[in-house]
Amino acid sequence: MDDTIAAIATPFGSGGIGVIRISGPKAFDIASTLFSRRKNRSEGFTGLESHRVYDGYIFDSKNRDIRDEVLLIPMKGPCSYTAEDVVEIQAHAGPIVLRTILDEILTQGARLSEPGEFTKRAFLNQRIDLTQAEAVADIINAKSVSALKFAASQNLGALKRQIQELREKLIQFLALIEVNIDFPDDVEPFEPSQTEIELVDDVLEKCREFIRQHEDACFLKEGIRITICGAPNVGKSSLMNRLLEQDRSIVTAIPGTTRDPIEEGLNIEGIPFVIIDTAGIHQTDDLVEIIGIEKAKDHITAADLVLFLKEPGTHFTDREFEKVVSVENQLGKKVIFVINKIDLNEGNLPELSEKYQHIPKIEISALLNKGIIELKQKIVNICIARLDMGKSSVIPNLRHKKALEQAVENLMFVKTGLKQSQEEEILAIDIKNSIDSLGTITGETASLDILDSIFNNFCIGK
Numbered sequence: 001m002d003d004t005i006a007a008i009a010t011p012f013g014s015g016g017i018g019v020i021r022i023s024g025p026k027a028f029d030i031a032s033t034l035f036s037r038r039k040n041r042s043e044g045f046t047g048l049e050s051h052r053v054y055d056g057y058i059f060d061s062k063n064r065d066i067r068d069e070v071l072l073i074p075m076k077g078p079c080s081y082t083a084e085d086v087v088e089i090q091a092h093a094g095p096i097v098l099r100t101i102l103d104e105i106l107t108q109g110a111r112l113s114e115p116g117e118f119t120k121r122a123f124l125n126q127r128i129d130l131t132q133a134e135a136v137a138d139i140i141n142a143k144s145v146s147a148l149k150f151a152a153s154q155n156l157g158a159l160k161r162q163i164q165e166l167r168e169k170l171i172q173f174l175a176l177i178e179v180n181i182d183f184p185d186d187v188e189p190f191e192p193s194q195t196e197i198e199l200v201d202d203v204l205e206k207c208r209e210f211i212r213q214h215e216d217a218c219f220l221k222e223g224i225r226i227t228i229c230g231a232p233n234v235g236k237s238s239l240m241n242r243l244l245e246q247d248r249s250i251v252t253a254i255p256g257t258t259r260d261p262i263e264e265g266l267n268i269e270g271i272p273f274v275i276i277d278t279a280g281i282h283q284t285d286d287l288v289e290i291i292g293i294e295k296a297k298d299h300i301t302a303a304d305l306v307l308f309l310k311e312p313g314t315h316f317t318d319r320e321f322e323k324v325v326s327v328e329n330q331l332g333k334k335v336i337f338v339i340n341k342i343d344l345n346e347g348n349l350p351e352l353s354e355k356y357q358h359i360p361k362i363e364i365s366a367l368l369n370k371g372i373i374e375l376k377q378k379i380v381n382i383c384i385a386r387l388d389m390g391k392s393s394v395i396p397n398l399r400h401k402k403a404l405e406q407a408v409e410n411l412m413f414v415k416t417g418l419k420q421s422q423e424e425e426i427l428a429i430d431i432k433n434s435i436d437s438l439g440t441i442t443g444e445t446a447s448l449d450i451l452d453s454i455f456n457n458f459c460i461g462k
């Protein structure tokens with residue numbers, strides 16, 4: 001980290017402003033050499049003060065030609081993004097002008113940064129922990145307001161603080177045991193009391209709660225998958241188009257129109273959804289349809305929410321119920337019965353038997369756009385009910401979840417050890433392993449491989 005890195009921090013292409021970032025010990029010197037506040041000056045500019053905005057010009061490295069009129073912001077470390085000396089140059093955003101300025105900076109001795117290297121430096125300089133670094137990527141990739149809300153709170157250190165609290169509890173416990181191991185003659189022999197058992201139980205419960213939060217809410221990042229299914233011609237594609245408010249799926253009066261599943265993203269009230277229109281399920285000899293139906297079944301299995309369509313004049317069959325109930329029984333899955341085409345035959349709607357009254361039902365007309373707002377509201381209510389958004393401010397990601405599972409496993413050893421009056425040395429190892437598992441989340445004990453896999457997913461310049 002003793003070299004100086006530079007990169008264009010804004011997306012490729014033309015725009016109002018493009019930002020070039022320099023970070024490292026030579027950042028100020030390089031900027032001073034290339035920057036001047038006067039159009040005709042060619043000796044550079046000394047005396048850059050931290051956290052001020054300078055207007056001026058970037059010259060080529062021979063200080064002859066002006067490359068662009070810019071704003072230059074020097075930030076002395078540690079009060080900067082990377083905690084090193086950083087200079088940000090706001091130039092006009094065009095591929096050539098930004099590339100030319102960057103080339104001049106590289107000529108002066110900076111190195112082109114790797115993806116995520118600025119954030120990696122912020123982490124290695126301990127300005128942020130690993131959960132905050134990951135949150136930076138989550139903010140950039142947020143697909144909805146709610147995903148952004150969680151990412152922003154994680155970026156402020158919400159998850160870091162909670163994990164550190166758990167680690168500290170275990171570290172204090174470990175210290176207590178290690179005193180006994182190191183100075184057996186000076187202290188009373190360690191006798192596990194209810195307090196220690198409760199401490200382990202407490203940490204265990206918190207880890208399990210985080211795992212549950214991941215399972216309940218990870219869909220906020222990827223989008224909640226809604227599969228529309230039902231018999232041919234019930235209006236699945238019409239409903240898909242109504243939900244999306246665009247003609248995405250082909251609609252015809254011919255049964256068997258949709259073959260391949262059609263996927264599209266949709267945002268309802270800030271929550272991201274992925275809607276999948278599928279082939280109508282029925283008995284057929286048509287090979288293409290058979291494949292489409294198999295794919296439809298896969299999408300029902302993979303969905304978080306299933307919209308099961310029926311039309312007036314038909315009845316729910318036992319097999320349909322069995323299928324729906326088996327979908328409902330799968331963890332976290334939900335089904336809504338949607339009766340479409342109510343404009344056709346209002347008096348003769350399929351009825352749910354007593355046994356299935358708990359499954360939500362809604363009547364709509366995709367053709368006349370009736371009941372669509374109510375259906376969207378039902379979808380949102382069902383998904384929000386799964387996730388008490390007010391309760392938690394963080395959603396652990398898959399990497400965190402795996403580390404938490406590891407911590408739970410180690411803590412279970414500790415718990416059993418305490419109950420069976422296990423030797424202190426063994427207890428200490430299990431506690432240490434639990435502490436390390438939690439440490440991989442915040443980065444205290446994360447391996448180089450983990451760091452690489454996290455930062456390689458960033459863009460260059462972040």
Ligand SMILES: Nc1nc2c(ncn2[C@@H]2O[C@H](COP(=O)(O)OP(=O)(O)OP(=O)(O)O)[C@@H](O)[C@H]2O)c(=O)[nH]1
Pocket residue numbers: 231232233234235236237238239250251252253254255256257258259278279280340341342343344364365366367368
């Ligand atoms: N009257 C009426 N007709 C509808 C309604 N919704 C869809 N339709 C008509 O029903 C026919 C089939 O609609 P689609 O949306 O293609 O039905 P689908 O379920 O996707 O059909 P497949 O892809 O063949 O399985 C079309 O002629 C639509 O115009 C509705 O609410 N009322």
Ligand SMILES: [Mg+2]
Pocket residue numbers: 236237238249250251257258277278
């Ligand atoms: Mg269709």
